Amino acid sequence: MMVSVTFIDRAGTARQVQAEPGSTLMLAARDNGIPGIVAECGGMAACATCHVYIDDRYLPLTGAMGDDEDALLDFTDERTPNSRLACQVVITPQLEGLIARTPEEQ
Numbered sequence: 001m002m003v004s005v006t007f008i009d010r011a012g013t014a015r016q017v018q019a020e021p022g023s024t025l026m027l028a029a030r031d032n033g034i035p036g037i038v039a040e041c042g043g044m045a046a047c048a049t050c051h052v053y054i055d056d057r058y059l060p061l062t063g064a065m066g067d068d069e070d071a072l073l074d075f076t077d078e079r080t081p082n083s084r085l086a087c088q089v090v091i092t093p094q095l096e097g098l099i100a101r102t103p104e105e106q
Contacts, residue, residue: 003091007034007052008101019091025100026050026086036102043087048072049106050086051079055099062089078103 002018005028009015019028029037029050038049045068054062059082065073069088073079086100 001093003093003096003098005091005095005098005100007037008099009036010102010104019095021091021093023091024087025052025084025089025091025098028091029086029100034102036106037086038106039087041087045069045072045085045087048076048085051076051103051106052084052086052089052100053080053103054082054084054089055101056082058095058098059084061092061094061098076103077105 003021005019006014006016015034017028017032024043026039026043030039040049041047069085073083
């Protein structure tokens with residue numbers, strides 16, 4: 001069963017996509033042509049170009065942030081408490097309806 005995820009860009013445009021459980025939020029964005037998700041490293045947590053803001057109600061469901069992810073996010077200009085790298089957010093059924101906002105630039 002696919003998981004419904006909504007990406008919202010800085011202009012407020014919402015794009016709902018279906019994501020495969022076990023894949024990542026970054027793959028869902030890339031496979032569906034979501035603007036604002038560059039994903040230069042292809043999901044290896046090496047570039048921070050898949051930075052997103054997870055809606056507060058879903059943030060606890062995304063799992064713990066690893067040290068590498070935390071360090072990479074320190075290099076972004078627009079980090080907030082709900083910042084995550086989309087490549088590190090694994091899609092689970094509990095994330096049904098997840099809302100992720102993209103920053104102004106990666």
